[in-house]
Amino acid sequence: MNNMINKRIWNSQKSKRKQKLEQAKLKGFEKQVAHLRTIELLETVIACGDKVCQEGNNQKQADFLSKALSQCNPEVLNELHILQSVLALPSHLDVFEKGIASKVDFSFAGPQSLRLAQLVQQQKISIGSIHTYLELYGRYFIDLTPNVCLITAHSADAEGNLYTGANTEDTPAIVEATAFKSGIVIAQVNELVDKVPRVDIPSDWVDFFIVSPKHNYIEPLFTRDPAQITEVQILMAMMVIKGIYAPYQIQRLNHGIGFDTAAIELLLPTFADELNLKGKICTNWALNPHPTLIPAIESGFVESVHSFGSEVGMEEYIRNRSDIFFTGADGSMRSNRALSQTAGLYACDLFIGSTLQIDMQGNSSTATVDRIAGFGGAPNMGSDPHGRRHSSYAYHKAGKEAVDGQVIKGRKLVVQLVETYREHMHPVFVEELDAWQLQDKMGSDFPPIMIYGEDVTHIVTEEGIANLLLCRSEEEREQAIRGVAGYTPVGMQRDQEKVAELRRRGIIQRPEDLGIDPSKATRDLLAAQSIKDLVKWSEGMYSPPSRFRNW
Amino acid sequence: MNNMINKRIWNSQKSKRKQKLEQAKLKGFEKQVAHLRTIELLETVIACGDKVCQEGNNQKQADFLSKALSQCNPEVLNELHILQSVLALPSHLDVFEKGIASKVDFSFAGPQSLRLAQLVQQQKISIGSIHTYLELYGRYFIDLTPNVCLITAHSADAEGNLYTGANTEDTPAIVEATAFKSGIVIAQVNELVDKVPRVDIPSDWVDFFIVSPKHNYIEPLFTRDPAQITEVQILMAMMVIKGIYAPYQIQRLNHGIGFDTAAIELLLPTFADELNLKGKICTNWALNPHPTLIPAIESGFVESVHSFGSEVGMEEYIRNRSDIFFTGADGSMRSNRALSQTAGLYACDLFIGSTLQIDMQGNSSTATVDRIAGFGGAPNMGSDPHGRRHSSYAYHKAGKEAVDGQVIKGRKLVVQLVETYREHMHPVFVEELDAWQLQDKMGSDFPPIMIYGEDVTHIVTEEGIANLLLCRSEEEREQAIRGVAGYTPVGMQRDQEKVAELRRRGIIQRPEDLGIDPSKATRDLLAAQSIKDLVKWSEGMYSPPSRFRNW
Structure with missing residues (x-):
């Protein structure tokens, strides 16, 4: 039994928070802060060594706050540990170069990936770990809980109630982790309004907000111009629809970003409709509002779409398609990356x-x-x-294909859709991934593999579909992969007889095995051939960003 | 190109919602509804065939609304599809018996499981699927989106801002899915207040609220009286601490409900402390606020706890331990089952x-x-x-144990902790699970397996620890399991030689292999031996429910 007088302080985080807020008050800061005093605010309420979560989303960016953080005095503010979904802007790395922050835990660094690697080599940045989004949010509640978060919203009212607008994205997860563990929540907003259209973040979760001199940056990440879709991509899309979506009756799904999947979306109203698949496939989506999905929506293929974020230019269209998209009482989209990733994991x-x-x-x-x-x-x-326990036709069928005996569980379909050669004639199929070299360089425990082979069920190339579920040994899997790897070196080294056998068993399917004539794979099949066509399909409600307008 | 005039209505859900709200207005309903008019309200704003999500949580229950729903007229309201985490109360099944609802998708039906099986046999209820919690929430955004939800909160202000109190649990996920897809959100609250302590659900997400005549029901589901912990459970807990937590340096974890894991919690300040493990294990938790964790917290073992829900009687203690628990600015706990399950999945x-x-x-x-x-x-x-990509000592070590060659990923530790015989001398270890018979009865695609063998890494019984990661074949796994299955029939059929070999290889570890003397496994080792001891540890701040008080 514990008989000692307990001297531990149990509310140090709340005390620290209180001290910071008192300091800010002494300096005359109120809840709404003038944008010119942002650096001063940050230097007041952030402490050295704090975990700071910056809202670097997939799309919207707390760019004003990020820039201000990067302009703080490194003698005042240093050793910060940055938590951030996406390292997208130069300022996201400036904080390391300037010695303000020293460590980062993140998910994605696409636009900054080259510079990030350089900073790691220069030992100016230490990477904690690289995560998938949902995993990073999970850690916000366990061992990476922010002391301060810098978020962005569209508007605020005088009390600090926030309206995120359509790109809610990471905001709720970040704010919840911070506000409920004695952290400090700072928001930049585009405008101050009398009444927000809806409350996305209640004012009592927010400590400070700043009307930014410029609207926050949002990247139209999911817009793909149909004009750039090639006939090879159309052929592969035909195979996916006829060889995977139809036989597995895929209704609930997620598409990655890219022209390959955009081609599938644009073949639904044409090729898939001719196959009589409307209502049978592609009804319920976890997906950002891809403009290339508009023709499928208008043609009646789609029942619902829940989104991680929104997409620039889709606002009016979404507002007028509330049966499809998740929208608030105000009519604008409500996205939520944490919940949509949950849906993508477990419900698709x-x-x-x-x-x-x-x-x-x-x-x-x-x-x-x-x-x-x-x-x-x-x-x-x-x-x-x-962890999934509910069944579906697709999940059950895939589960049965994977085993010879009793079925105890299903399988999610995980499809990799690639041309055998990518740009600059780099073969996609390789004996060893570059990831192994990168692991050495980074000194990490595991190679940065995107999707593990054990989870992949199908690989689709211009040469055909390999169904890895039906393979019964490592050797068969390898030959199934080589059998669709085309003229890449590893494809050329296939065992011709084994590949022929796999084809007889339906493990490899060529276009002709699916009744697809490659010569029919032309751009005429696309429901829209340009961004302008998408605007037409939307009855003028889709308003593409200017960089996508060439008319 | 789509040249037909598009006659489809795209905002039918919003129109339906509007009509329902207009009907309610015509009948004189305002946002706050008198409790005596609840049935009338439900009959007005719920339509036949609607998907209705009832807040049947693990702990708190929207019991008043559920009862009212079960008292509606089945000629007015029928064919409802109920979505619900937990079927806990008689009223949750009454709606089926009375013909108001016909289908259910759920996660857990512990207290109602016998009656549920009977109703299925009588064909009065059709089960869509049985889910794990996070999976069910995911489907709320894909193909099981509620038309109406019946939730519960502690208090509301006049505008309908809701304060859930410590048991936030499922509420945010349910409301988000409903409010942002043109559904109707109805809340029962315990009291109307001038100002809520904090806003958990903003008023503009809520359509109606009712001050219930009685406070909502909350089950103290996670309270375990240390007085009931046996010496066998203490022995197993010693093995877990010394044989698993210590060598894998387990810092981030989740404990299930039960006396077995309560024993582990109560050995941290004693047995684990003697092994010098403070600060090295059990620092960060995804866990409800188990009263049996109090001694470990007070002894300085625990850094943080994020919770799915709260626990009756722990309110004051939590308020005074905000460095450990997630709390709001008002001082009370903020729980969130969706986010804590995410943390439990990916961050533990x-x-x-x-x-x-x-x-x-x-x-x-x-x-x-x-x-x-x-x-x-x-x-x-x-x-x-x-999907996990970040490493840790435990994750990496487990990953390495599982393979002979290159390590491409880690492994989560999934431990099953059982005595070889449970109550009424039922052997835990069996040749065939009863789940297979239940699958036949239910006509489901898969047997209701709780945890798949491929995910289990360790089995701990009073006989020892079996490390399944180190097994190199199905046969070895089987013998490792038999080798800790004690005197059960399947344990008796072990291959003695093979088991001896597995023990030499460290795959099976007996207490003596771990340097544990079973005679030392006495109740003296428990940091608290009664509920009263827990209250003392808490300095009087833990206030157990009366049924747990015997002094």
């Missing part, structure tokens, strides 16, 4: 995406040796969730 | 729990043939998340 039957390299075990990676790009949401969506 | 290195049956492949189940109990959170927490 299929994930399909592209990659840069695939090895002979089916492991895939987007890592290249001089860049540290990270993962985003792919490892989460592209993994078989062993 | 270990899940440990008990079960009723384990087969020779390591599959475990709590299903018995005449009950349909469901799963709760175990399949989610007790599965290896293939």
